[in-house]
Amino acid sequence: MSFRTLDLNLLRVFDQVMAEQNLTRAAERLAMTQPAVSNALKRLREALGDDLVVRTAFGVKPTPRAEALWPDVRSALARLREAIDPTVFDPETSEASFRLAMADATAATLMPPLVADIEQQRALVNVRVLPLTTRDPRMLLEHGEVDFAIGYFPDAVAALSSQGVNATLHHERLWDDEYVCVMRKGHPLAEGELTLDAFCTAHHLLVSFSGRAHGFVDQALAALNRTRRIVLTVNQFFTAGRVVTHSDLLTVLPRQFVPATGMARELAIQPLPLALQGVHVEVLWHQRHDRDPAHRWMREHVFAAAARRPQTLLASAS
Template identity: 80%
Template sequence: MNFRTLDLNLLRVFDQVMAERNLTRAAQRLAMTQPAVSNALRRLREAIGDELVVRTASGVRPTPRAEALWPHVRAALDELRAALDPSAFDPRQNAATFRLAMADATAATLLPHLISAIEREQALTNLRVLPLTTRDPRALLERNEADFAVGYFPDAVAALSHEGHGAPLHHERLWDDEYVCVMRKDHPLAKRVLTLDEFCAAHHLLVSFSGRAHGFVDQALAALNRTRRVVLTVNQFFTAGRVVTQSDLLTVLPRQFVPATGFEGELVTRPLPLSLQGVHVEVLWHQRHDRHPAYRWMLQQVREAAARRREAALRPARA
C-alpha cells in the first residue's frame, strides 16, 4: 500500500462502519449514501488488500485484519479532532458512538439514567453495550475494544492504584454496595438468620464471567477452612435471579443488583454469615481519550447517571 496516495477520508468511513457494524447506519451518521459508503470500503479494501468486513444478515462482521486496524484508526482520528478544535464537540450537532463494557445488572441500573440524560439533551449519541467476560477489563480498554468499562474490578483497580499517575488507564468510583445472600421467598432458610453451617451445606449458584466455579466467596470461606458446593455458574445476573426463584440454590449478589434481576418480588435477601469486602463500582477508561471533548462529555454523563442512580437507590430507605 502506498500511504502517500491513500485518501484519508476512507478511514473516517471505516471508523464509522466499525462502530455501527451496519452500512446503512454508518451512511446516516456520515451524511452519505449507502452506495458511497460501499464504494469507500471497496477503495480501502483495494488499498489494504483485505476484505475488512463481511456482510451478515444484520449488517457486517469485521475481519481479523479490520479488528486489529480499527483501534489505531480511531485513536488517530480522535487525536486529529482534538488537535484541530479541542472544544468542537456539541452533543446536539455531532454524532458520536461510545462502547461501554458492563455486566447486565450494572447496565440495567445505570442505563435508564444515562439514556434519560441523552434524550433530555437531545444528543446525537449512540451507546453500544458490550458484555463483560472478565473481572479485569484493562486489556479490553488498552486494545481500544471498548471506550469505558463500568463494574466491580478489584484486581484492576488495585493494580492501577499501585502504578499511580504513570498508568495508561484511569479509574473513578461511581458507587458502593454490599453483598447479600439471595434465595427464593419460600426457601427453607428464608425465615431465619442464616448460619455459616447452613450456608456451606446449601447448594449455590455463582455469577461468573469466566465460567470458573470459584470466586471471592470461596476465597473468604477458604480463609475460614470452609467450603461450599457451586452447582451452577451463569454469566448474567438476570439468569441468576430466574434460576434462584425456581430452585433451592442460594446466590450472592450486590444488594442493589437484586432489583435488576427482574425478580425482586420473588426473592429475599439475608445477611451473609461471613465477612466480605464491599462492592466498589468504578468506571475505567484509557488516557488516550482525555483530550477528546466527546469522551470527556460522555464521562460526565456517566458520572451524573451514577449520581442519579445512587439517589434512586436511597429512596426506599428514606421512606
C-alpha cells in the same frame, strides 16, 4: 502501499465501520450511501492488502489485521479532531456514538437516569450497552472494542493503580456496595442467622460473566478450607433472580443489584457468614479519549447518573 498517496478519508470510513460493524449504520453516521462506504472499504483493502472485514448475517466482522489497526486509527483521528476543532461538544448537533460494556444489573441501575439526561438535553448521541463477559475489561478498552467499561473490576483497578501515571487506562469510582446472600422468601435459611455451615451445605447459583464456575465467594471459602456446591452458573443477575425465586438455590449478589433482578419482593436477603471485600463499581476508559470533548461529555453524564441512580431501588435493597 505508499502512505503519501493514501486517501486519509478512507480511515474515517474504516473507523466508523469498525465502530458499527454494520455498513448501513456506518453509512448513516457518515452521511454517505452504503455503496460509497463499500467502495471506500474496497479501496482501503487494496491499499492495505487485507480484507479488513468479512460479511456476516448480522453485519460485518473485522479481520485480525483490522482489529490490530483500529485502535491506532481511532486514536489518531481523535487527536486530529481535537487539534482541528477543540470547541465544546454540542450534544444537540453531534451524532456521537458510545459503547458501554456493563452487566445487566448495572445497566438497569445506571441507564434510567442517564437516558433521562440525554433526552432532557435533546442530545443526538447514540448509546449502545454491550454485555460484559469478563471481570477484566482492559483488553476491550485497549483494542477499542468499547468506549467505557462499568462494573466491579478489582484486578484491573489494582493493576492500574500500581502503574500510576504510566497507565494507559483511567478509572473513577461510581459507587460502593456490599455482597449479600439472596434466596426466595420462605426458604428454610431465610429466617434467623445464616451460619457458615448452613451456607456451605446449601446448593448455590453463581453469577459469572466469564462462565467460570468459581468466584470471589469460592476464593474466600478456600481460605477457610471450606467449599460449596454450585449447581448452576449464569451470566446475568436477572436470570439469577428468576431462578432463585423458583428454587431452593442460594446466590450472592451486590445488595444494590437485588432490585434489578425484578424479583426483589419475592427475595429474602441475609448477611453473608464470611468476610468479603466490598464491591466498588468503577468506570474505566482509555487515555486516548481522555481529552475528547464528546467523551468528556459522556463521562460527566455517567458520573451524574451514578449519583442520581433511582433511590427507590436503593431503598428496596436495604
